[in-house]
C-alpha cells in the first residue's frame with residue numbers, strides 16, 4: 001500500500017460526518033461557504049503560488065509579495081468582494097504584507113480613535129488604498145511600556161501644528177510593518193507636549209512619503225530593520241525604522257476622539273468615554289485567538305496525515321510496519337493539539353459574542369464588565385498564542401527528520417507564527433495584567449460579586465475547602481467534575497497568591513516578588529475559561545452524524561491533557577489526590593483510542609487546501625514520498641551534478657600533494 005491508500009483507508013474509518021464537522025469548525029454554513037470559496041480562489045490562481053519562495057532572496061521575496069498584494073487588490077475590485085471576503089482572501093494568500101497593517105491596524109485605529117470628522121476624511125482614503133498606513137507605536141527602546149515612549153509631539157500654537165520629533169536613538173520607531181518601503185502614512189504614537197507640560201501618549205496621523213514619487217518627506221528617515229527569523233515568512237514584509245527631525249503636521253492630525261487640543265493649546269478630555277476603545281481591543285484579540293486556531297489546525301493537519309503514512313518498526317511475518325500514529329506516545333503528543341485547535345476555535349467564536357455584548361453595553365455607558373473582559377481577552381491572547389507556537393514546533397518534531405525540511409511546511413509556519421507571542425501584547429506582560437485583575441477580584445470578594453468569566457471566584461471560599469469526589473476513571477468524563485477541578489485549582493492559586501501578597505510591606509513589592517507565581521495563577525484562570533467555553537459549546541445543538549460525540553471526546557482530551565500537564569498545581573493546591581490524578585491519566589489514554597479512528601477525518605474537517613498547507617507531508621492525497629523526492633530535485637543545488645565551487649575549493653584539497661610524513 002502507498003500513502004494514498006493509507007489515507008483513503010483512514011477516511012473510510014471516520015465515525016462522524018466530515019461535511020457537517022466542516023461547518024461546525026467554520027462556525028456557520030455561511031462562514032464555511034465564504035472560507036471555502038476564498039481558499040479555492042487563491043489555490044487555483046498561479047500568481048499565489050508559494051513553493052518557489054524558499055529559493056528567493058530578500059529583495060525578490062519582498063517584490064514577490066508586492067506583486068501578489070497588487071493582484072489580490074485587483075481581485076477584490078474586479079470580483080466586488082466584501083470586506084469579510086477580502087479578509088479571507090488575504091488570509092489564504094498566507095504572506096505577511098503591508099495590507100495586514102492597513103486593514104488590521106491602520107483602519108481600525110482611525111475608526112476607533114478618530115473623531116467623526118477625521119473618520120470622514122481618512123477612512124475612505126484608506127479603504128480605497130489611496131493612502132497606505134501603518135501603526136507606529138514600538139520604538140527601539142520601548143515596546144511593552146507604552147508610557148516609556150520617547151517620540152515627542154510638541155504643539156506649536158503659532159502655526160497650529162504639532163512638531164513630531166525623535167529626540168534620541170532609542171526613540172526611533174522600530175518594527176512597524178510596511179514602514180520601511182511601502183506605507184505613505186503612519187499613526188505615530190508620541191508624547192504630547194504643550195507649553196512644556198506632558199499630556200500622555202497619543203496617536204498622530206503622519207504622512208511619511210510623497211504620494212507622487214514615494215520618496216520620504218523632508219525630515220523623515222526611513223529604513224528596513226533587517227532580516228527576521230525564518231526565511232520566507234516575515235521577510236516578505238518590510239518592518240521598518242523611522243526617525244523624525246522636527247516634522248510638522250496640522251493640529252487636526254492628532255487622533256482626537258477621546259482627548260483634544262484646541263487652537264489655543266488647551267488640552268481637553270472629550271465626553272466620549274475612554275473605554276470605547278475596549279470594543280476594538282476585544283475584536284483584535286478575537287482575531288488573534290481565531291488565528292491561533294487556524295495556525296494550530298494547519299500544523300496538526302500536516303502531522304496527523306503524515307503520521308498515518310509514516311511507518312516505523314513492528315512488522316510481523318513480513319507484513320507492514322506500524323503507522324507511527326498508532327504509537328501511544330505519538331497520540332499523547334498529537335491528539336491534545338488537535339483538541340486544542342478546536343478549543344481555540346470555539347473560544348474565538350465565543351469572543352465574537354462577547355464583542356457584541358461589549359458593544360451593546362458601551363452604547364448605554366455600562367462599563368461594569370470591562371475589567372473582566374480586558375483580563376479575559378488578554379489571558380486568551382497569551383494562552384492561545386503560546387500553546388499554538390509550542391504546538392507547531394511539537395508537530396515538526398512529530399514528523400521526525402522530514403519535519404525539518406522546508407517542504408514539510410512546518411519550519412516556515414513556526415517562524416511565521418511565533419512572533420504572535422510578542423506582538424499585540426507580550427504574553428507574560430499579558431498574564432501579569434490578568435494577575436492584577438485576579439488580585440483585585442479576590443481582594444474585593446467581601447464587597448463585590450465577580451461577573452462573567454470570573455464569576456466562579458465568587459465561590460472561592462467553597463472551592464478552597466471542597467475536595468475532588470472522583471473515584472473512577474469514568475468519573476473524569478463528567479463535565480461538572482472537570483470544570484470544578486479547574487475552578488478549584490485556579491481559585492486556590494489566586495487566593496494563595498493574595499494571602500502571600502499580604503505578607504509584603506507594599507503590594508507593589510509583593511507583586512514584583514511573586515510575579516512568576518501570579519503569572520501561573522493567571523494561566524490557571526485562563527484555562528478555566530477555555531475549558532468552560534468548550535463545555536458550553538457542547539451543550540448547544542450540534543447537528544450531523546457523530547459530530548457532537550467526536551467533539552465531546554476532544555473536549556475531554558483537551559481538559560484532561562491540561563490536568564495531566566499541570567498536575568503539580570492540582571496536587572499542590574490539595575484539590576486532587578495522587579490517585580485521582582492517576583485516574584485522569586488512565587481516562588486520557590482511553591480517550592486517545594477513541595480519537596484514533598477519527599484522526600484523519602478530524603483534520604480533514606479543517607477544509608485546508610494543499611496550497612494553504614504548503615506541505616508535502618500534509619498533502620490531502622497522501623502521496624508523500626514521490627512528491628518529497630520531486631520537491632528535493634527542484635532545489636537549485638540539483639541543477640547540475642558538479643556544483644559551483646567544487647572545482648575551485650574541493651578539488652584542490654583532493655588533489656593536494658602531501659608529504660609522506662604527514663600521511
Ligand SMILES: Cc1cc2nc3c(=O)[nH]c(=O)nc-3n(C[C@H](O)[C@H](O)[C@H](O)COP(=O)(O)OP(=O)(O)OC[C@H]3O[C@@H](n4cnc5c(N)ncnc54)[C@H](O)[C@@H]3O)c2cc1C
Pocket residue numbers: 101134135136137138141142143144145174175176177234239419422423424425426427428429432
Ligand atoms: C513580527 C513583529 C511585528 C511587529 N509589528 C509591529 C507594528 O506593526 N507596529 C508596532 O508598533 N510594533 C510592532 N511590533 C513590536 C511589538 O509590538 C513589540 O515587540 C511588543 O509589544 C513587545 O514589546 P518589546 O519588544 O518591548 O518587548 P519587551 O517588553 O522588551 O520584552 C522583553 C522581555 O521583558 C519581559 N517584560 C517586559 N515588561 C515586563 C514586566 N512589566 N514584568 C515582567 N516582565 C516584563 C517580557 O516578558 C519579555 O520576556 C512587532 C513585533 C514583531 C515581532
